[in-house]
Amino acid sequence: MIPILLLSGCSDKQEIDQEAIRFAIATMPQNLDPRFATDAVSERINQLLYARLVNFDESLLPRPGIADWQQLDSLTYVFDLKPDRMSFANGEPVTAVDVVATYEFVLDKNNVSPHRQSLSVIESVDAIAGDRVEFKLKFPDPLFPAYLQLGIMPAGIAGQKQIAVENLVSSGTFSLVSKKQGRVVIKRRSDDQVVVFEQVKDPTVRVLKLLNGEVDLMQNDLAPEMMAYLKKQNGIKNLRRKGQNFSYIGFNLEDNDTSKHRLRKAIAHAINREEIIRYVFQSSASPAESILPSSHWAGHQELNGYAYKPELSRRTLQELGYDFNNPLRLVYKTSTDPFRIKLATVIQNQLKAVGIELEIKSYDWGTFFGDIKSGNFQMYSLSWVGINTPDIFKYVFHSKSLPPDGANRGRYKSSRLDNLLDQAQKATSLEQQKLLFHQVQEIVHSDLPYIPLWYEDQVAFAAEDIHGYKLSPNGNYLSLNDIRRSKTH
Amino acid sequence: MAWVIHRLYGAFLVMLTVTVSVFFLVHLVPGNPVDVMLGESASVADRQAMTVALGLHLPVHEQLFHYLHNLVNLDLGLSIHSNQPIAEIMAERLPATFGLALAAMFFALILALPLGIIAAVKKDSFLDRLAMVTAVGGLAIPNFLLGPLLVLFFSIWLSWLPVSGHDSWLHYFLPAMTLGFSMAAVLTRMIRSTLLETLGEDYIRTAWSKGLSPGKIIWSHALRNAWLPVVTVIGAQVGALLGGAVVTETIFDWPGIGSLLIDSIQKRDYPVLQACVLVISFVYVVVNALTDMLYAWLDPRVRYQ
Numbered sequence: 001m002i003p004i005l006l007l008s009g010c011s012d013k014q015e016i017d018q019e020a021i022r023f024a025i026a027t028m029p030q031n032l033d034p035r036f037a038t039d040a041v042s043e044r045i046n047q048l049l050y051a052r053l054v055n056f057d058e059s060l061l062p063r064p065g066i067a068d069w070q071q072l073d074s075l076t077y078v079f080d081l082k083p084d085r086m087s088f089a090n091g092e093p094v095t096a097v098d099v100v101a102t103y104e105f106v107l108d109k110n111n112v113s114p115h116r117q118s119l120s121v122i123e124s125v126d127a128i129a130g131d132r133v134e135f136k137l138k139f140p141d142p143l144f145p146a147y148l149q150l151g152i153m154p155a156g157i158a159g160q161k162q163i164a165v166e167n168l169v170s171s172g173t174f175s176l177v178s179k180k181q182g183r184v185v186i187k188r189r190s191d192d193q194v195v196v197f198e199q200v201k202d203p204t205v206r207v208l209k210l211l212n213g214e215v216d217l218m219q220n221d222l223a224p225e226m227m228a229y230l231k232k233q234n235g236i237k238n239l240r241r242k243g244q245n246f247s248y249i250g251f252n253l254e255d256n257d258t259s260k261h262r263l264r265k266a267i268a269h270a271i272n273r274e275e276i277i278r279y280v281f282q283s284s285a286s287p288a289e290s291i292l293p294s295s296h297w298a299g300h301q302e303l304n305g306y307a308y309k310p311e312l313s314r315r316t317l318q319e320l321g322y323d324f325n326n327p328l329r330l331v332y333k334t335s336t337d338p339f340r341i342k343l344a345t346v347i348q349n350q351l352k353a354v355g356i357e358l359e360i361k362s363y364d365w366g367t368f369f370g371d372i373k374s375g376n377f378q379m380y381s382l383s384w385v386g387i388n389t390p391d392i393f394k395y396v397f398h399s400k401s402l403p404p405d406g407a408n409r410g411r412y413k414s415s416r417l418d419n420l421l422d423q424a425q426k427a428t429s430l431e432q433q434k435l436l437f438h439q440v441q442e443i444v445h446s447d448l449p450y451i452p453l454w455y456e457d458q459v460a461f462a463a464e465d466i467h468g469y470k471l472s473p474n475g476n477y478l479s480l481n482d483i484r485r486s487k488t489h
Numbered sequence: 490m491a492w493v494i495h496r497l498y499g500a501f502l503v504m505l506t507v508t509v510s511v512f513f514l515v516h517l518v519p520g521n522p523v524d525v526m527l528g529e530s531a532s533v534a535d536r537q538a539m540t541v542a543l544g545l546h547l548p549v550h551e552q553l554f555h556y557l558h559n560l561v562n563l564d565l566g567l568s569i570h571s572n573q574p575i576a577e578i579m580a581e582r583l584p585a586t587f588g589l590a591l592a593a594m595f596f597a598l599i600l601a602l603p604l605g606i607i608a609a610v611k612k613d614s615f616l617d618r619l620a621m622v623t624a625v626g627g628l629a630i631p632n633f634l635l636g637p638l639l640v641l642f643f644s645i646w647l648s649w650l651p652v653s654g655h656d657s658w659l660h661y662f663l664p665a666m667t668l669g670f671s672m673a674a675v676l677t678r679m680i681r682s683t684l685l686e687t688l689g690e691d692y693i694r695t696a697w698s699k700g701l702s703p704g705k706i707i708w709s710h711a712l713r714n715a716w717l718p719v720v721t722v723i724g725a726q727v728g729a730l731l732g733g734a735v736v737t738e739t740i741f742d743w744p745g746i747g748s749l750l751i752d753s754i755q756k757r758d759y760p761v762l763q764a765c766v767l768v769i770s771f772v773y774v775v776v777n778a779l780t781d782m783l784y785a786w787l788d789p790r791v792r793y794q
Binding site for chain 1: 518519520521524525526527528529530531532533534535536538539542570572581582637640641644645648651652653654655739740741742744748754755756757
């Protein structure tokens, strides 16, 4: 056992004190450099580590982050850094030069940042005073402030292509202590409260670690039956809030079968969402009608869902030439996530009741997503996570957004919709945009390139001595700014 | 000496075959690292730039040539995702894998040795049946079930051991037990059957007739000759353990080669994936060679041509 004991010496436990709050996460953040991070966990942790020019309010309207802004004309925005903004973790002040360096790095095509495309509207960015930054746009875009989500880095390192983790300098409310195998340690700059993100891949083990007091907090990525089990446990608090992450079934509109609008409608009427939400989700989801929830500033409040009408579905299928002797056979692709496969099986069963034979094919993520992007599918199910701006509709449904130029994976083409999306982009105010996006959502809801399914609730479980954590609709971790452990611990 | 050269030559061929096969196989899998790194929203130009930066624009045979050339210079390359040298990543992961394999082996032996010996000596008794039920149970229960059951018992009900992680020596117990239990089952059955066979030999009967003590007969005479097939099994099992115990590493968040392999497949991190496979095949080759040498030491009649 001696070599084993020697080997066990390699840990960073000494960095983590008893008062640290341990947050179990299913996947590690891929990149804590905000110029390159794209995955949801990295984005959430980076929101704590780096200050941004713009944040969002509850209805996802852009609100000042570390800067207030004014629109000088349709192509010019000026951002004034707030006097009470935080400095960098190394004590240096955050200046306009730092903002410019961060944005210029991402805009430089040689640096191949994944965020360059979303900022492609920017013509130039300049520091016009110590605290003032001017953005010039290539074309008017009233959504522009909402795009400014980059975490600000010091100009001294923002120009470097590769920054080692230990050299990253935070500008947010937390500083980075370490990132090692399966663990990210951050420290709140106001009071040195340490938060440890620990990767625990297996959901059952996450639950057991929470029960055993090895972690203090976990959020989402749990099957409903696990949630039900945890709710019954003493010493564990359950937090819940309506979510905004949109789940849907996508169709291939170039396929002989799924290109038929009446058939897609028949499928929509054959899926009993209420039952799935009640029994499979155990009521931890709410029905969705559009990518944007109705609480979003551009969300549509009056879209009527496709009610469960199996009789209507059967009749439509018969009129299309299908019946139980000659059933419609479709292939439904999904990931290998056990819960997604379970949902697919329930949908398979519901469609069988109206005479549709659904074959489920589950693949590892790379293969599944590769198939979806290349249009190699009839039906699939996925979710949109962390959608803030309504330009998602252009990205997902415009006929010029076929992969790799966008995410119109179903090859949906509607000139009427294209016109509305183009008009929305040229609109001069958010109010105008809102009206146009309402029309967009009505057309998408009626044409059914997607069957809208549900928004899964945000759910967290915490040890009893953890206080101040509140869930946000999009699942961000910003509430860690207020989290604390009670003194009785 | 000739034997060592022969083994090295064989090992080289095995590893070269594995490396080349895996290289082509990973390039056949749908999906690529550029998609994973840039996401769906990246422009075509950015996608192309990243493809060129990673050298993925070159024909596969040219990529293979570069890879082998670097390998000859002991350069495993950089991870596509973290940009970290792969040798560094392996150096971080290997101790965890070796530590867990050693601990699992240790657990398997301390369980299998007494069980196997008792089962053979007390053949058809209650103890024999109990040992065999334990062995069959060990083979029948998959690790993904045994792991959480052990956690439930030792961590939740008894609060003796941590659920998962890699911070202290206490963290070794549950993954080692999970991994070692099925190995113990195989070894118990193997020890029992080979010992039973040996105990029926004439020289053992002679030893009994000479009035030697049961302990002396079993330990000094029977067990030594029963070890050969057991060593073969241990060699194969240790090779598998060092190659990464994917399920166990996932359940217990063990930062070893197995979990790295899975991560690299999911992220399409080709160089890391290739390095993992190379290391695993190297470990297999080394363990097999060591097993052969142990054979010769245990049984002087065994000689290699």
